[in-house]
Amino acid sequence: MSTVYPYPTLAGRVDITVRQAGIDGKALPFSLISPREQVVALHLAGRDDWEEATLELEVGLPNDELADGPWASVACVAVLTEGATNSRTVARLERRRDDTRWRGEIRLRRSMYVARAVLQVSVVGSYDGIDGRVIGTGDVPWVVDLLARTAVRQRDIEIVEEDFRDGPQEWLRPFKEAPWLVETSGELPTVLLNTSFEGLGALLNGARGPLEKAAAGLVATQIAGDAWTAMFHSAVGDLEVDDDGAPQVPDGWKEPVLRAMLPDVFPGLPLADALAEIHSRRTEGHGWAELQSRIQFAASRRAQAPKNLTTALRAVSRPQEGAAR
Amino acid sequence: MNRSGADVPDRLALLPSAVASKYLTNAVRSGHERLPQVAILRAAGSIEDGSARWSTGPLKEILDEAMSRFADARTEADAWLAPRLHATLRMTRAEAARPELWNFLALAVAPDYVLWRHLATGEAKDGTAKKVNTPRFAGPQDSQAFARLWWAAEMFRDGPDYRPVEVACGNQDMLNTVLRLDTIDHKPTALAMVRVLEGMVRSGATRLGDRVNALCTAVNSAGSTLLYDVLAPDELPDQEALFAWIDDAEGAPPVPWDRLPDGPEDGTARRASVDRLTLMFQELADGAPLRDRSRKRAADSA
Structure with a gap:
């Protein structure tokens, strides 16, 4: 996090994993999800008529730090954005009591996104009576590429x-x-x-x-x-x-x-x-x-x-x- | 600027930005020379789907009406045109994100409108003719003459209700500043900012421009540590309703001129969310420092 925050924020890692992806209910081949490059490629050869992609997310937070920390009503949300379409989609992730990871899914609508969406996770909590403060964000956001046939991050040219x-x-x-x-x-x-x-x-x-x-x-x-x-x-x-x-x-x-x-x-x-x-x-x-x-x-x-x-x-x-x- | 209208193409097409900028010479941008229509049409790629929404007729009609209605106050045309352009040129965000479409509209269909709306009157200081900045014809969506209005309508409409669009586009500071901010990608944030602006206008606030800029800055910088989406949750728009509205373009009558058209019924923002943010932004606006103009004035006179 590069901004200076006037309140305590998380020191531990926030890491995001896309476990699975589907297009209109059909699972996307795993080769199109690259955990190493943090990229999902949604372009399927010969299929240009899809409407919605679903990404299944799993997020690891520093749970001990959260439990001991000064924040109340902590929530974890995934945020999908794209500059070209001004689009923004937000989904809440949940953690079950017996689980260490936060899970949830986010939906990407074809009509709202055109080329390259960025998927980030924010951890939000109340501190000092103010709700909705960002106390942590993912270390590296994922890229969801609607035009790529391969899951590669560097598409400079x-x-x-x-x-x-x-x-x-x-x-x-x-x-x-x-x-x-x-x-x-x-x-x-x-x-x-x-x-x-x-x-x-x-x-x-x-x-x-x-x-x-x-x-x-x-x-x-x-x-x-x-x-x-x-x-x-x-x-x-x-x-x-x-x-x-x-x-x-x-x-x-x-x-x-x-x-x-x-x-x-x-x-x-x-x-x-x-x-x-x-x-x-x-x-x-x-x-x-x-x-x-x-x-x-x-x-x-x-x-x-x-x-x-x-x-x-x-x-x-x-x-x-x-x-x- | 005396185009006959006969050579305006019937349908919209896609004009690559590299081609567009090639033809935007000084003479064209100052209104002294016409664009080479034949070459532009030849360089443009057609849009595959044959739907009526890509017809240029209804667009020319509202552009001509805007020019005659606001002949004496052309900045006021923005608030009138934005909702009507959005309701005439019905499309998804993905479709509207193609700069080629806006290039074509500005260069092949309505260069006269771009010149009319954005050409400053009089002569520049050095005696050369004034000209329209290139991005008004072919440029980013917050500058391009038509893209900025369409996107303003898309970002500020509350489902089918275009009233907030009229308010936002009625203030040039709002329109020019806020479209560049990512914070308005969250609908309740955009609508709450409009409500605060409306309050300022209603109370006859002084230095409105400075106040609007201060509001935008405050909301934006508070947004770097607060996640408005969590404070003010909202639903995803109803995609099917949007598609239905777009399909209706086939048989829809031209947009009304004296009352607002209706946008797609794809869901309005949650009332409680907009209310909560409005209160917050009002407080931010009341506490935000206005830009210090005294220093600049002193520097100017020095």
């Missing part, structure tokens, strides 16, 4: 293959000679790979032998570098400021991008200060040009440029044994 030249997307025509484009205005940043660019798809998807693999690695590095740079600029481009003019940490994919890159752009500055610094440099223009090399450095680090380039250089300098086809 979506990769979509499109035919820029003859495909259905008119706006891509002028870019028909570009091997790829990075698009950051949507829900998730997307890399559009141009399938009319001969050989690109084959190289990225089916590289064989050390030389081809090295080349594929280099191209992937290049794409990733472009993507990180574009994501950084668009995340910095629409920072919102609060009443005091301090920029706010954005939500969605922009948050992890800034958290990952700002330490490389402004080494040693805490996140809030780095945000304020980059916002003022961008809006006021001073020192913006000087910053570009740091942004480029941060992006190439995220794209693992040094590692991939070294691998490629070694592969090229090695005698061409297995590469002949």
Whole structure:
């Protein structure tokens, strides 16, 4: 819990487990629930007509601390939220007398959620005569992904293959000679790979032998570098400021991008200060040009440029044994 | 701005944001040039379901009426249009979360409305023409000209009752500040804030804008340590009723102009919950410090 609370809060762990999930009454395969990554993937291939998903939850609280603590009428609630739809669903969890865990279920309605919902647990109690105080929250919230086919948390970048030249997307025509484009205005940043660019798809998807693999690695590095740079600029481009003019940490994919890159752009500055610094440099223009090399450095680090380039250089300098086809 | 109307497409479609921003040049945003309608229509993807709710006719009708009704006071159009837009463009939250839909409405169907509502009059200080900010055409849901109204209606309606929407949208500070806050995702919180606002308006409070901002800040920061959902429990909306209302769009007459339309009967917020939060927020509002304007004024005159 990062907020400062003017009353005692729980020191112990609050851990959340999704025991089971179902879609319209049918159980979801366990492979789509990842306890390690804390992700549930709700996209089922060939099934787009579902209405409601149910998540069965189990929460472990520091029960001894709760029993001995100064709080009254303690309750444990699961809260499902999503920024894009402003949706919020709350469910109370219960603990049976002979049980150590709190259990309950929360329902996710398809009509209310669109892409990625966040599932958090709050422990609430009365203290000093005031009800409903938050005394603890889950250490790591779960992600419920409505679009993913696999339960993976890191979906920083979506990769979509499109035919820029003859495909259905008119706006891509002028870019028909570009091997790829990075698009950051949507829900998730997307890399559009141009399938009319001969050989690109084959190289990225089916590289064989050390030389081809090295080349594929280099191209992937290049794409990733472009993507990180574009994501950084668009995340910095629409920072919102609060009443005091301090920029706010954005939500969605922009948050992890800034958290990952700002330490490389402004080494040693805490996140809030780095945000304020980059916002003022961008809006006021001073020192913006000087910053570009740091942004480029941060992006190439995220794209693992040094590692991939070294691998490629070694592969090229090695005698061409297995590469002949 | 003199669009003939003949080239307005019959049905809504989805326009990618990357395409939209490409066409939002300074000349377009200052009303000096028209958008390239043919290119925009070609870049848009169609909406698969053939339901009547995606027709543009009824939308154009209320937009035109808003422009003639509020010709002298265009900010007042928000409170009139928000419920009528919501009741005309019937959809689920998941459907409304597509920025492509709002892009299309602003760029292909009603760019004239966006310019009318959001173009400041007069000239900018440096002598260049004033222009509408890009996010009013294609931007986040709390800024985009139509998305902000639809979402305000969705967040502040009490089941079928759009009256709280009128109150919330009748105050620009409320509309601009509160839509950005996650706290109003809890319906009793949103409705209680409207009731407090209503009380301020009724009592003729001075510095209403500052008071509204102070209220929003206080409710939001109290919400970081209090879970309103537990203090003021509420039911999930009735999904079937919402679907039925959306299906009714096929045969529903156009929305009334002089009285409020009816929203979906998907359940009203629990009275006791709204009452409890109203009392709490009233106390917060009474105790909240107003923004100190004296310092700023001193700085401005220096």
